[in-house]
Amino acid sequence: MGYQVENINKVEQAILIGVEPKNTPLKSSKVFLDELEFLATTAGAKTLKRFVQRLDHPNPKTYIGQGKLEEVAAYIKVHDIDLAIFDDELSPSQIRNLEKEVTCKIIDRSSLILDIFAKNARTAQARTQVELAQSEYLLPRLTGMWTHLQKQKGGIGMKGPGEKEIETDRRVIRDKISKLKADLKKIDNQSVTRRKSRETKKRVALVGYTNVGKSTLLNLLAKSDVLAENKLFATLDSTVRKVVFPPTEFKPRPTIFLLSDTVGFIRKLPHQLIESFKSTLDEVKEADILLHVVDVSHPQFEEQMNTVSETLMDIGAANKPIITVFNKIDQYNPDATSDDIFEDEAIYDLATLKKTWMAKLNENIVFVSASKKKNIDELKSMIEKNLEN
Ligand SMILES: Nc1nc2c(ncn2[C@@H]2O[C@H](COP(=O)(O)OP(=O)(O)OP(=O)(O)O)[C@@H](O)[C@H]2O)c(=O)[nH]1
């Protein structure tokens, strides 16, 4: 397949299209599309406009209704839009119908997430997992309708790991899927061996929604330098670091454990990805304790917590001891809208936070700021206490 150099750094002009149930409060619908826009930005697109239609279910034929679709199609023509991004996974027939009306490239939430994963995959394991998920997503959608993508060549929705173009030939994809599965099996066996050799040590896994500060916490606790940035899915592999809390006055022996950081979760994570990232998530499944990191400054952190709990159930890791780490307390402000940015000191101090409903969830709750290094000692002693049991 061709390698289209001119596409690599081009900022694609995008519009976002979402559907929301009639009774959704306006504020939360804005936040859902905020997340889609953050995904689009992370993938390298610039969002020019959002279209939201109030429908209880997406239209099975065209996702949005005919009238709205005409409005969208007209906007795309007038403003020379490259990319129409839909907030849900589109069925093969929805894509086919939309293609008849929409002149630009059509991308759904799943393929956008897959694209970001492809861009961020570094290790052989992550690359293979992403490529497998992409191929499985694409295969049922290839019956003639993704021809517009083939014509467009390259750009968002067409990037495989390492900025390669993804394959669009049906037969080649089928062969590739079997090969990728075989490759993954080999890689998984190696990881199993590696994990076995660490079996004697206690293991703690960081889990949480994407961009909540998991890697920042790992770096802080393990004094390492894993990539942490304000992007979605900066981390795709699992990194494991040895952590040593030195002995103290009250504790004659050091606490030693392995801490792992792994891929973050998100609403409507494509099921192909969960499936192919199962082995990466084994690190979570085999941990003794989970640190569930929450970005308490996010306007929808409660929904994010639910998404994480559901995903933990999906991967069979829901019944582990969990320490809930409310992070980013330096920016916590429950009265803010998502547009407010706080540079100054938080208006909620620790004592106030400890009186909130969050503090009362159970006894394993801690409020920290990983980047500002606030209240990390309490987190450390909570980990120690839980490892002793
Ligand atoms: N204000 C504030 N920002 C923080 C805090 N902790 C982390 N961040 C920032 O949040 C962003 C995401 O941090 P990461 O550590 O990359 O988050 P992650 O959970 O590993 O994200 P993914 O790997 O992308 O899923 C970065 O810009 C961090 O600097 C905090 O306590 N306060």
Ligand SMILES: [Mg+2]
């Ligand atoms: Mg990370």
